[in-house]
Amino acid sequence: MTYCLALALDDGLVFASDSRSNAGSDYVTTYGKTHVFPLGPDRIFVILTAGNLATTQEVINRLRRDAQAGDDRPSLATVEYLFEAADLVGNVSLDVQEHHARGLARGGADGTATLIVGGQIKGEPPQIFMVYPEGNAITASEETPYLQIGESKYGKPILDRLAHRSLTLADGARLALVSLDATAKSNATVGMPFDVTLYQADTYEIGASQRFGRDSVAYQALNETWNDGLQQVFDSLASSVPSDGWYLC
Amino acid sequence: MTYCLALALDDGLVFASDSRSNAGSDYVTTYGKTHVFPLGPDRIFVILTAGNLATTQEVINRLRRDAQAGDDRPSLATVEYLFEAADLVGNVSLDVQEHHARGLARGGADGTATLIVGGQIKGEPPQIFMVYPEGNAITASEETPYLQIGESKYGKPILDRLAHRSLTLADGARLALVSLDATAKSNATVGMPFDVTLYQADTYEIGASQRFGRDSVAYQALNETWNDGLQQVFDSLASSVPSDGWYLC
Numbered sequence: 497m498t499y500c501l502a503l504a505l506d507d508g509l510v511f512a513s514d515s516r517s518n519a520g521s522d523y524v525t526t527y528g529k530t531h532v533f534p535l536g537p538d539r540i541f542v543i544l545t546a547g548n549l550a551t552t553q554e555v556i557n558r559l560r561r562d563a564q565a566g567d568d569r570p571s572l573a574t575v576e577y578l579f580e581a582a583d584l585v586g587n588v589s590l591d592v593q594e595h596h597a598r599g600l601a602r603g604g605a606d607g608t609a610t611l612i613v614g615g616q617i618k619g620e621p622p623q624i625f626m627v628y629p630e631g632n633a634i635t636a637s638e639e640t641p642y643l644q645i646g647e648s649k650y651g652k653p654i655l656d657r658l659a660h661r662s663l664t665l666a667d668g669a670r671l672a673l674v675s676l677d678a679t680a681k682s683n684a685t686v687g688m689p690f691d692v693t694l695y696q697a698d699t700y701e702i703g704a705s706q707r708f709g710r711d712s713v714a715y716q717a718l719n720e721t722w723n724d725g726l727q728q729v730f731d732s733l734a735s736s737v738p739s740d741g742w743y744l745c
Numbered sequence: 746m747t748y749c750l751a752l753a754l755d756d757g758l759v760f761a762s763d764s765r766s767n768a769g770s771d772y773v774t775t776y777g778k779t780h781v782f783p784l785g786p787d788r789i790f791v792i793l794t795a796g797n798l799a800t801t802q803e804v805i806n807r808l809r810r811d812a813q814a815g816d817d818r819p820s821l822a823t824v825e826y827l828f829e830a831a832d833l834v835g836n837v838s839l840d841v842q843e844h845h846a847r848g849l850a851r852g853g854a855d856g857t858a859t860l861i862v863g864g865q866i867k868g869e870p871p872q873i874f875m876v877y878p879e880g881n882a883i884t885a886s887e888e889t890p891y892l893q894i895g896e897s898k899y900g901k902p903i904l905d906r907l908a909h910r911s912l913t914l915a916d917g918a919r920l921a922l923v924s925l926d927a928t929a930k931s932n933a934t935v936g937m938p939f940d941v942t943l944y945q946a947d948t949y950e951i952g953a954s955q956r957f958g959r960d961s962v963a964y965q966a967l968n969e970t971w972n973d974g975l976q977q978v979f980d981s982l983a984s985s986v987p988s989d990g991w992y993l994c
Contacts, residue, residue, distance in 0.1 A: 647898075649898035649899050649932075650898050650899070650901060652931045653899050653902075653903075653927035653928070656931050657927075657930070657975055658975065658976065667979075670979070670983070671979070678906075679902070681902060681905050682902045682905050683898075725974075726903075726978060727907065728978075729971060729974030729977075730907055730916075730919070730923070733919045734919070
């Protein structure tokens, strides 16, 4: 499985992904799931991928080929709005799924893919979209400034508690790492290294991208601070909750 | 949907359940999912239920009827080991599912149920079992002292971080409430009031049981302390994580 998420903040966008891929439990591999399309000076896209690896790889390859073709075919280089980019990615995803439908049906395999498409085209604010396997898409909202794909449930409560649009990009990155960490601790099909990519609004280039492996000092410190802090908050529940019955004993 | 969990601690057992039941999104109701069988003086059982409400209600009704029958039929009053109680509950669940199989198949409805059976029979320590829809069961372990049924993913990370057998019953109750709260915040099919039931080892009676509704002062305080504490820990990540690249900016 996979867990990827994106945050749409006032300052810009945060993208984060795990890198575990598995075909059954006896074939576990590492694949990056964050794909950057620097098609500036007036546009940039980041795509996060979940689902069938053959499908998502071919989707990314087709998108890159078409963006570089330089002719008048619809591509990420030619779309004028970000929702059109999401629609384009959905179309390519459907095309790839249909291209292999006969073979996938023979093997009974699931060839579907779910993607997050984020970025900015000049004239619009930065945005993120989640593209469903059916090819249609939704964007985030003011109140729910994040989108998730893959194993999304484990890492959702912390987003629901702490995510809001006024977070800085660095805070967004830390929140994404905490959400990824919670997921990887509870589900063996989601694993390190984690990729985090930051995009500051109106820059049309990636501000920072970093891979966090098990040996990352920063990640270990974040992990330790979070775990110790959580333990302290939990310990404080006993004394700070007013005496209202048995459960404070 | 539903979310129930049980903790097997050195001091005894903690049971917790939400109370939301829904048939589609336009028929949402409140049903307790914690069922106590005080069959003392040498035994006590607590059963938590998830799945088809008609199935789980009939399972509980049959179990109560058989335990009160006083004859030699196998029942919770006659089993000698807790794993036999789990096996019995699994058999009754299968019987009920098969009893209604023809009608359920006509409507295409899912009649399955998953249950947690916990308690103590004299001569054994307190134990908890999860009974699958297929009728077989697993128990908790030293390292993973909890079992969950229903919408289990949202509330699992906090258990994986904080649950261990040496928690007091009161700490176990607070941890269960935090796990329930995380789930209810992220999934509208899990909701208050929450029922928490504590069993202290070797007492063969329920030590405490409490229902937490939206107006519970204790629950509001717990919720507030947890949210504020989490925010503080998150804020502290920025300063306590050593400077290792961009994301500390």
